Structures are given as structure tokens and as C-alpha cells.
Amino acid sequence: MYELLTLERGDDGVAVLTLSNGKINALSGALLAEIAAAAAELAAEPPGALIVTGGERIFAAGADISEFGGPEEARAITANFHAALDAIAALPRFTIAAVAGYALGGGCELALACDYRIVGARAVFGQPEILLGIIPGGGGTQRLARVVGPSRAKEMCVTGRQVAADEALRIGLADEVVDGDPHERARALAAEVAKGALTAQAITKRVIDAGLAAPSLADGLALERDAFAEVFATDDARIGVASFLEHGPGKATFTGH
Incomplete structure (x- = not known):
């Protein structure tokens, strides 16, 4: 059913949504449509918990810049982002982003749409849209401010500065940092949650x-x-x-x- 992601359900009640759109997991319109469809499937038959993850080096690098154009194209892109990420955020289950590498732009916004973020020591977050002369359009101006506070969110968004795992933990952008594979810790926590009320x-x-x-x-x-x-x-x-x-x-x- 899906070409740019996989959705697997385990016997432990944990579902895992893995982005698989090439090496950088660009959040193209097609991938966002698949994320929205997967969220609808999960909402119809909720798992015990959900893990959202991507590649070992790049969780997701952001929007597909080749799809950029003028204001009308921008309006469609931000609508697609909001539809997909809002659907993930609205799932009636605990959602964990397992981030091993770079989560930039839309990738950071996807992680922010999850309830909890477990990251590897090499994880990097950022909203670098300002370096293209634009602003975050996938929820970054809103969800980031609610997670790290408005002052820190403004600083990150107006400079485009990237945040490594240790700082992400310190400012609340990451909830746990692990030395090994973040997927293992995410699976253990998700399985524990899935057995709950x-x-x-x-x-x-x-x-x-x-x-x-x-x-x-x-x-x-x-x-x-x-x-x-x-x-x-x-x-x-x-x-x-x-x-x-x-x-x-x-x-x-x-x-x-």
C-alpha cells in the first residue's frame, strides 16, 4: 500500500512507521500523503503505541525543495504538512520519535508532532528554513515554541542554527539521549506503554x-x-x-x- 514508508505492527502492540524516501527522506507531497494515509489507518485501528523513525544517518531532511515555487505552491505544501503532521499528533496513542541522525526542517517538525523524542548521541535538530529566506511551514513556529519556549524557538528559527543531541536534551527538544540505537529504547518504552490502560x-x-x-x-x-x-x-x-x-x-x- 505504501511506497515511501513502511508501517508494521508487532505482537507487543507496537506499530512502527519508518520513512523510506531515499537517502535523505525528503518530505515530498507524496510522502506526506502516505504519512496522512498511515495515520488514518492507525486511527481506525489504534495500536498500543507508535514509533516514528527514519534512516540511521538522516531521520528526515525536510521538505522536497524541488517542489517549491510561488505563494500558491507554498500554500499547498504547508497544507500538506499540516494535514499529515496534525494527523500523527491527533492519534489517541503515545507516539515516540526515534531519531538517530539529522532531523531538520520538516524532519524536526515531524519529530515535534510526536509525544516523545528518544534520540541517539549523533542526532541533530534544526529549523534551517531561514537560510533559504523562508520560514518553517510544517508547524515549526508553533510546536517548537511550545516545547522549548518562545525565546529559544525564535533564536533557532531566525538563525537556522542546528542543535546537537546534548543541547536538545537540555532545552527539552529531546526527552532521552541514548548512546546506542534509539530504536531499541523506543521499542522498550512503547511496549511498556502498550500494556497499559x-x-x-x-x-x-x-x-x-x-x-x-x-x-x-x-x-x-x-x-x-x-x-x-x-x-x-x-x-x-x-x-x-x-x-x-x-x-x-x-x-x-x-x-x-
Whole structure:
């Protein structure tokens, strides 16, 4: 079904989406369409958790510059980016970007669309669009600022400076840095998450994201109150509470419902 990526589901409940568009994994319109289609497939039948990854040297190098033109082409490109990356961000499961190498431009934006970023020691992030006289168009001006703060995001976007793994960890752009293969650590974490209370995880992710977009803390807390009541209607809540009372914490076997 896919020509520029692979989508695999494991027996451990983990799905892995791997970009495979040549050596640099340029995020062309065709690849973005496949990412959107894969996200739709995953939304229809959610896995326990999702890993998004690319090549060992280049996670994804950004947009396909050969597709650039004038304002109308630019409008189509940014729409394609937003459709694909928003679909990944909206998945009701924990998503992990496993980044071994360069994640620049759209590659950085794809990693930012995931919930968590595990990176190798050689990973490099950046939004270098300014060096072409343009700005990030795949969510970089918005998601980067929410992750590293507006001042740091502005500095990175207006200079085009690349950030190595150690600095990425320090500023919150990376969540873990590993000496070995980031895919191994991502798989271990994803498999652990996939065994958890999946409905509660989905509600948690939804409320955090919606709360960040809410006008005020009070609005976010109102969302939390409603979601806290909602989750008590799930099988997993009943299982988890009963297991805690009988066996203590961490012993429940959840159904994901």
C-alpha cells in the first residue's frame, strides 16, 4: 500500500512507521500523503503505541525543495504538512520519535508532532528554513515554541542554527539521549506503554493537548474535571481500582477498554 514508508505492527502492540524516501527522506507531497494515509489507518485501528523513525544517518531532511515555487505552491505544501503532521499528533496513542541522525526542517517538525523524542548521541535538530529566506511551514513556529519556549524557538528559527543531541536534551527538544540505537529504547518504552490502560492514556493525551490550547488554566482544569469523571466509566478504571485494592499498585492487567 505504501511506497515511501513502511508501517508494521508487532505482537507487543507496537506499530512502527519508518520513512523510506531515499537517502535523505525528503518530505515530498507524496510522502506526506502516505504519512496522512498511515495515520488514518492507525486511527481506525489504534495500536498500543507508535514509533516514528527514519534512516540511521538522516531521520528526515525536510521538505522536497524541488517542489517549491510561488505563494500558491507554498500554500499547498504547508497544507500538506499540516494535514499529515496534525494527523500523527491527533492519534489517541503515545507516539515516540526515534531519531538517530539529522532531523531538520520538516524532519524536526515531524519529530515535534510526536509525544516523545528518544534520540541517539549523533542526532541533530534544526529549523534551517531561514537560510533559504523562508520560514518553517510544517508547524515549526508553533510546536517548537511550545516545547522549548518562545525565546529559544525564535533564536533557532531566525538563525537556522542546528542543535546537537546534548543541547536538545537540555532545552527539552529531546526527552532521552541514548548512546546506542534509539530504536531499541523506543521499542522498550512503547511496549511498556502498550500494556497499559490505553483508554486512560488516550484521555490523558487529549486533555493535556486541549488544555495547552485552552485560553486559561481554569479552562484546562475544567477539561480535566470532565475527563476525570469520563475515565471512571471505562473497564480499565474498574480493573485498575479493584486490582489496587486487592493486590496493591502495578499489578493490574488492563483490557484497553
